[in-house]
Amino acid sequence: MRYDDRHTLPDKQLPYGVVVDLTNLSKNKVRKMANSELRCKSEFHGAVIQGDLEEQDPSILFPNIPNDASLLSLDIGGTLVKVVYLSRHNTTCMKEWTKELSDGVSSNCPILGGLLHFVKFETKNLDECIEFLQSEQVFLGASSDLCQSVGSRKSIRIKATGGGAYKFANVFSERLGVTFDKMDEIASVVVGANFLLQEIDHEAFTHMNGEKIFININHNDLFPYLLVNIGSGVSMIKVTGNGKFERVTGTHFGGGTIFGLARLLTECQSYDEFLELSQHGDNRALDLTVGDIYGELGYPKHNLSASAIASSFGKVNGKRKLTEYKIEDIAATLLRDFTYHIAQISYLVATLSGLKRIYFGGSYIRGHASTMDNISYGLNYWSKGQIEAVFLRHEGFLGGLGALLSNENIDVDDLIPCKFIKQLPSGISTVRGESQGVPHGNLSEKAGLHEEVERLRAEVERLQKDNTMLNDKLEKLKNNDD
């Protein structure tokens, strides 16, 4: 177990509306998420996830948001449009909120916050997204300008990222009269991930053999890490600090590949339908395993078990047509083999980049148990247990959230101080554990060099001391002579 002090939350213990004591905010939490492109003036402290811990893309409560905030952002990718928008506390919200704060929980300031919502649409159905955005409710939260004058829509600027921010800017301008403030996609994803990992509890978790375990991240030891963002394609980003990152590489075999092939091979209509199909199939109907080639003993000499996949789709030999295969088996094969691939390449890139931690984000994870289990299994297999896959609940909204957090209308000075009393269900630790990595075997040469450097430095120091001592002695002897 690489992440200490973790806690498991079985269903019966699921809390609703966890609130964190903001009085304990340490100074190191006050940090900037700025880089050359993005500037996050607001720190959005005290943000907490709403809903139960199993909820996918849960809303986030921001206790204090300045009045002039224009909080709506779009991340328009190749497959999906991710919308992040703020809804101000209306009466109903406030009632719920007040209810949550009962029993010893109180605030010592008026709550001028809101709920941040996360919604997605298929890029090919852009109309649905535009119709959604046209609803007053969304724009109400999105821009206070709009409340004052519907006729002033032309002046509304929306933070947008992803390729579609460039490609569809005209469509949004014509249909909604809004202008895009285009934010760099990779930079936005990094800002979003860093924010979630640094500020939001119950965001990061591992998922192995069906078990979801939330992890506590040591904020002093978050960096560096590899961020693997699984969208239509996959981007792999080395993150070394707030605003410090490099897109190391990517793979063109991403979610869009799985979905594209699934559409052709199974005629599924949605990715969720595909995922459902995959749960009822067996990849061994199409995958050629080591056992298929070597027999039931596998190929132990090179550590290849009989069940290991030797060749994805390698059992398809032309004797059966596509229609003679079960679509469930095809779906199971696609999901397993491409998630394994992503795990493998993530491991290789992380090791090559000297990184011990990998966080997975992106819309194609979908909080789907098998998807995450496969990635975890693959990463565990290839790293020989040295690296554990960690997922984020707002996996698909890293870019959208990052774009939103760089909203320049918000200044950190506008934030209203606010205090909540901690409300935690029993059994949940608030201790922030250390996220410790074990150097991987393949890095042993480098580790050896590091050791040699340390040894030599100590030797240099020792010799320098000796020299000083000898020089002193010489000096004394000379003085004695004089």
Next chain:
Amino acid sequence: MRYDDRHTLPDKQLPYGVVVDLTNLSKNKVRKMANSELRCKSEFHGAVIQGDLEEQDPSILFPNIPNDASLLSLDIGGTLVKVVYLSRHNTTCMKEWTKELSDGVSSNCPILGGLLHFVKFETKNLDECIEFLQSEQVFLGASSDLCQSVGSRKSIRIKATGGGAYKFANVFSERLGVTFDKMDEIASVVVGANFLLQEIDHEAFTHMNGEKIFININHNDLFPYLLVNIGSGVSMIKVTGNGKFERVTGTHFGGGTIFGLARLLTECQSYDEFLELSQHGDNRALDLTVGDIYGELGYPKHNLSASAIASSFGKVNGKRKLTEYKIEDIAATLLRDFTYHIAQISYLVATLSGLKRIYFGGSYIRGHASTMDNISYGLNYWSKGQIEAVFLRHEGFLGGLGALLSNENIDVDDLIPCKFIKQLPSGISTVRGESQGVPHGNLSEKAGLHEEVERLRAEVERLQKDNTMLNDKLEKLKNNDD
């Protein structure tokens, strides 16, 4: 250009039957290819490729082979059975051979050699392979025992490797009355590759933008290298010497994946048909490019051109059914995207293993121009021009050849000395160039550590000298005092 002293052989210069002067064999050519499992007692010196330089899997002429050799080997993989067998020089062969040796070419000893042939069958059609092996001609070359007594087949042992050597041993025993000497697959592949790279001229070549360029390999600088064997799956083997290797990793996305998906999606009947289809299609009908997401300018900030593939099959959006896509486009997409994948993962593994050279083998290359061009392009792209893909003409027979070369019936002492006069067409250089690699940028940290170690060692040495000098001075001063 990483391989110097290369020479291009355009079609008009193709020679037939290149023969190499064996009198110039340097001592370092006499080497062993032994490891814990395989022992190659015969060095098979003077072996030369027959046929023109464009021929795929050309026969290899072995000028001297002992009479008791039993030269037949099988490599039974998940998709293909590769047969390597020797045909003794019969009268016809001898006539051709004598003809080739005319015009100043002569031999000063009787040729007791043979031609090594390379044939493959689909594993699913094992009967075809068995029928082929039943032909007297194959067994004639394969075993002198058989010539003496057909009834003694039970005693015939055949070197066999690949998973099928285990899985189908009984079938071959029952049908042909032969017993398999099972050879380790990975070890055999390495023996085969090392033999070809060290002993056979005009074996290794690069293939970029349709241009095939034979390379000369500096035998003193062959190791280490990464051997990427593209079979049904892909094995990646770090080779550090004769008999010294480690299967680093592999990918389950191999030739079997391309063919399997091609069969399902295009209903092609053979891999060659698939390759032909792929030449008339356009992957952009199904692949989502960076340009599709970002527009014609691409995403220059992260060095992603508009034509780069963002998501393989990512353009398949459900509006068109499988039958509405051109099978040529599907084939082109499969070939391009999976060969790029193999190139990428090869680059990552090579860099992680500190290797600067990658040799590609395996049956799924097929000497196919686009396949090799794609791998070369991909490797060049990901390595930023630092690593060049090198291919082998006997790509699919590395395992079979390696198994055969470990034939324990042959002893190196049995080899008959033989001399041929060099016969080379004009324009072909015989200079063996150096294969130089440039360290990759990602290794700079390690390089930096090495430098630091060197610097510190020098500092330690300097300080030790100082100490010695100071101690001497002290000693002298003390002596003076005494």
